[in-house]
Amino acid sequence: MTIARVAIIGLGLLGGSIGLATKARGLPIATTGWDRDASVRQRAAARGLVDQVCERAEDAVAEADLVILCVPVGAMGDAARAIAPGLAPHAIISDVGSSKEAVAEALAQALPGATIIPAHPVAGTEQSGPEAGFATLFAGRWCIITPPDGADPAAIAALSDFWTQLGSKVELMDAAHHDLVLAVTSHIPHLIAYTIVGTASDLEDVTQSEVIKYSAGGFRDFTRIAASDPVMWRDVFLTNKGAVLEMLGRFTEDLTALQRAIRSGDGDTLFDLFTRTRTIRRAVIEQGQDDERPDFGREHGE
Ligand SMILES: NC(=O)C1=CN([C@@H]2O[C@H](COP(=O)(O)OP(=O)(O)OC[C@H]3O[C@@H](n4cnc5c(N)ncnc54)[C@H](O)[C@@H]3O)[C@@H](O)[C@H]2O)C=CC1
Numbered sequence: 001m002t003i004a005r006v007a008i009i010g011l012g013l014l015g016g017s018i019g020l021a022t023k024a025r026g027l028p029i030a031t032t033g034w035d036r037d038a039s040v041r042q043r044a045a046a047r048g049l050v051d052q053v054c055e056r057a058e059d060a061v062a063e064a065d066l067v068i069l070c071v072p073v074g075a076m077g078d079a080a081r082a083i084a085p086g087l088a089p090h091a092i093i094s095d096v097g098s099s100k101e102a103v104a105e106a107l108a109q110a111l112p113g114a115t116i117i118p119a120h121p122v123a124g125t126e127q128s129g130p131e132a133g134f135a136t137l138f139a140g141r142w143c144i145i146t147p148p149d150g151a152d153p154a155a156i157a158a159l160s161d162f163w164t165q166l167g168s169k170v171e172l173m174d175a176a177h178h179d180l181v182l183a184v185t186s187h188i189p190h191l192i193a194y195t196i197v198g199t200a201s202d203l204e205d206v207t208q209s210e211v212i213k214y215s216a217g218g219f220r221d222f223t224r225i226a227a228s229d230p231v232m233w234r235d236v237f238l239t240n241k242g243a244v245l246e247m248l249g250r251f252t253e254d255l256t257a258l259q260r261a262i263r264s265g266d267g268d269t270l271f272d273l274f275t276r277t278r279t280i281r282r283a284v285i286e287q288g289q290d291d292e293r294p295d296f297g298r299e300h301g302e
């Protein structure tokens with residue numbers, strides 16, 4: 001199965017980065033794109049995110065071997081219905097959504113009989129929109145592919161190859177397991193960031209300007225995460241409800257234990273946890289899963 005033509009639906013950070021990476025790596029693949037927002041279509045064309053930005057969804061997907069839906073997870077069903085009339089019978093339909101079980105269901109319902117292989121590149125930033133994409137986003141990052149039971153092995157192989165050619169490391173995973181793992185490694189950290197920044201900005205005896213002025217430490221990192229796209233993250237929490245609530249239950253128990261340790265002056269408990277977590281950070285850096293790549297800050301103007 002050769003992928004010679006890819007249609008990208010949704011031309012924001014993820015869609016734009018796929019288009020730019022395909023071009024920058026010189027892949028022999030033609031790219032088309034569509035976004036439901038006319039202003040995004042125009043800005044995407046101006047930046048050359050794909051070879052051809054189409055005015056209609058069905059034109060963008062006509063003759064595409066692979067269609068990648070790069071819209072918020074709550075909009076996957078709508079996007080799938082928009083492309084349905086133009087799809088080639090052999091096309092592989094995939095996506096980049098941050099939650100996988102709900103997306104797989106929405107796509108299967110919208111496109112009965114289609115070859116659907118959901119995926120999630122675990123790579124992104126707090127930015128969104130057609131100006132945010134960059135060609136190196138996926139380099140060295142994991143892309144988790146969650147094929148449904150009975151999926152065509154040739155289609156899985158073709159999608160895996162595509163992501164490998166964009167520079168990603170590919171792993172196959174069951175969708176439910178993906179959702180549980182990402183709940184703890186990505187979704188709950190975002191929820192915590194939104195909470196802590198919200199709590200700080202609500203404080204009555206600390207002014208907003210003090211929060212901004214003295215946010216040199218950990219709080220500064222939280223403000224980056226808490227600047228992430230509200231539509232995208234609303235949809236993530238609504239679609240990964242079960243796994244997020246399960247992990248949030250455990251997190252709340254652990255937080256309560258820390259609260260008790262602080263109240264009772266139990267320094268050993270605090271020290272032991274902080275020592276254990278330090279080793280995790282070291283392992284993350286050794287595996288190259290941090291954002292301390294030499295080009296990352298520069299490309300983001302930091
Ligand atoms: N932002 C990130 O760091 C990451 C995001 N993702 C996932 O990628 C997907 C896209 O996220 P971003 O590119 O960050 O968002 P974005 O906001 O930059 O781009 C999304 C685009 O989809 C368009 N859109 C919305 N509904 C549509 C519809 N029904 N039909 C056609 N176009 C529609 C919007 O106009 C927008 O241009 C989401 O599902 C998100 O969960 C995955 C990995 C990382």
Ligand SMILES: O=C(O)C(=O)Cc1ccc(O)cc1
Pocket residue numbers: 097098121122123124125126186225
């Ligand atoms: O900006 C960050 O730190 C991220 O965590 C980006 C991100 C957001 C959502 C995903 O599904 C994957 C990666």
